[in-house]
Amino acid sequence: MFDINWGSIIYQLIAFCVLLWLLSKFALKPLMGVMEKREQMINDQIDQADKDRKAAQEYLEQQRLAVEKAREEAQEIVQKAKKLSEQQGQEIVEAARAEGERLKEAALAEIQREKEQAVASLREQVASLSVLIATKVIEKELDEKEQEKLIAEYLKEVGEEL
Structure with missing residues (x-):
């Protein structure tokens, strides 16, 4: 039935080993x-x-910190600007008050001066x-009734002129 040919098996085994060696040397190693x-x-x-x-994570963290710092600086700048504007507004209000007070005093002084001039002018008149x-x-050497009448007329004239 089955006849084993040992020569063929050994030959095939040797050929297989040579093939295996060649494959490992030239194909498998590369x-x-x-x-x-x-x-x-x-x-x-x-x-x-x-x-x-x-x-990238470190850079992202650095950028986040830089943005946060910039935001804080911007907030600080806004606060400083707000304080400065409030201060300048207060200074402007104070300057306006002082100018108003100065103008009021000047007007009162002018009124007083004109009043004094009017009184002096009235006294002269x-x-x-x-x-x-x-x-x-x-000149007329008038009697008493005529003098009173004349004085009343002149006083009436003076009252109309004033």
Whole structure:
């Protein structure tokens, strides 16, 4: 039935070993080298991706801190500007009050001066009219009734002029 040919088996076994040796020497080693290089390249890329991710996270954190700092500085600038504007507004109000007070005092002084001038002018007019009345009274040598009538007329004239 089955006849085993030992020579053929040994020959096939030797051929298989030679083929295995040739494949491992010329095909398997370069293939394994390529696969190891590929594996190393993939590992390097993974490591680089991790480094890049960490660097990106650090950069993102730095940017977040920079934005926060800029926001705080902007808030501080706004607060300073608000205080400055309030201070300037207060100074403007105070200056306006002082100017108003100065104008009021100047107006009161002007009113007082004009009042004094008016009183002085009135006194001069009264004095000149008194002299005029006295002169007329003396010139006419009127009796008492006529003098009173004449004085009343001149006083009436003086009242109309004022």
